[in-house]
Amino acid sequence: MRILALETSTEYCSVAFWQDGEIVSRCEAVGQKHSERLMTMIDELLQATGHKLQAMDAIAFGMGPGSFTGVRIACGVTQGLALGANLPVVGVCTLEALAEASGHDKVIAVLDARMSEIYHAAYERAGDDWIAVSEPCLCKPEDAPALSGDGWFAAGSGFAVNGTALEVRYAGQLLGVDGTVVPQAAAIAALAARRLAWGEGADASQALPLYLRDKVALTTAERECAK
Numbered sequence: 598m599r600i601l602a603l604e605t606s607t608e609y610c611s612v613a614f615w616q617d618g619e620i621v622s623r624c625e626a627v628g629q630k631h632s633e634r635l636m637t638m639i640d641e642l643l644q645a646t647g648h649k650l651q652a653m654d655a656i657a658f659g660m661g662p663g664s665f666t667g668v669r670i671a672c673g674v675t676q677g678l679a680l681g682a683n684l685p686v687v688g689v690c691t692l693e694a695l696a697e698a699s700g701h702d703k704v705i706a707v708l709d710a711r712m713s714e715i716y717h718a719a720y721e722r723a724g725d726d727w728i729a730v731s732e733p734c735l736c737k738p739e740d741a742p743a744l745s746g747d748g749w750f751a752a753g754s755g756f757a758v759n760g761t762a763l764e765v766r767y768a769g770q771l772l773g774v775d776g777t778v779v780p781q782a783a784a785i786a787a788l789a790a791r792r793l794a795w796g797e798g799a800d801a802s803q804a805l806p807l808y809l810r811d812k813v814a815l816t817t818a819e820r821e822c823a824k
Contacts, residue, residue: 598615600653600790601656602786606708608626610625610638613782656679656804657788658688662807662809686803693727695752695780704751707756708754716734718733718734730744738762749770752774753776760774
């Protein structure tokens with residue numbers, strides 16, 4: 598089985614090729630230039646691996662949450678490529694991809710959502726899959742969902758930006774913290790491969806974003822109140 602995966606929900610742009618458990622990936626810090634780099638990175642990856650898009654069994658993508666523009670780029674490119682090559686798609690939550698990339702079995706995955714908020718979820722590994730102990734949500738760091746037990750590993754930019762509040766919230770429960778972990782296409786590909794094996798591929802039209810927030814900016818008055 599061959600899968601092309603892409604992830605653009607943060608300032609990083611990444612692509613990956615998965616074949617029977619082996620992964621080749623590329624990742625670049627591109628800021629807001631995903632639209633300029635993504636197709637080139639895909640072409641370079643396919644050339645490096647010696648495969649054409651039509652040889653894939655599916656295209657996987659990070660469906661969010663994350664940057665509104667970045668998530669839309671991933672969905673749009675996935676839809677276009679999958680329609681053109683008549684391939685199914687697999688959307689993967691970026692927070693679950695954080696858990697997969699962390700190397701731990703109990704993970705609090707948190708991305709900075711700006712506006713003093715975070716995207717939050719908590720996962721426990723169950724065999725080859727993850728169980729969502731706390732489903733993806735948007736919240737204030739100090740209002741992050743309560744979790745039971747200890748041994749949780751904290752991953753993601755939410756801890757880099759809001760570490761103090763989150764470490765207070767989960768005092769005595771954290772095994773470690775890594776605020777540098779970002780969702781990457783390699784993790785998206787690995788998760789998608791399992792789902793394809795379970796028959797979860799979808800039509801290209803279903804390459805849709807996971808939005809947890811409708812509002813993307815504060816008004817001037819709200820910014821003044823926040824000061």
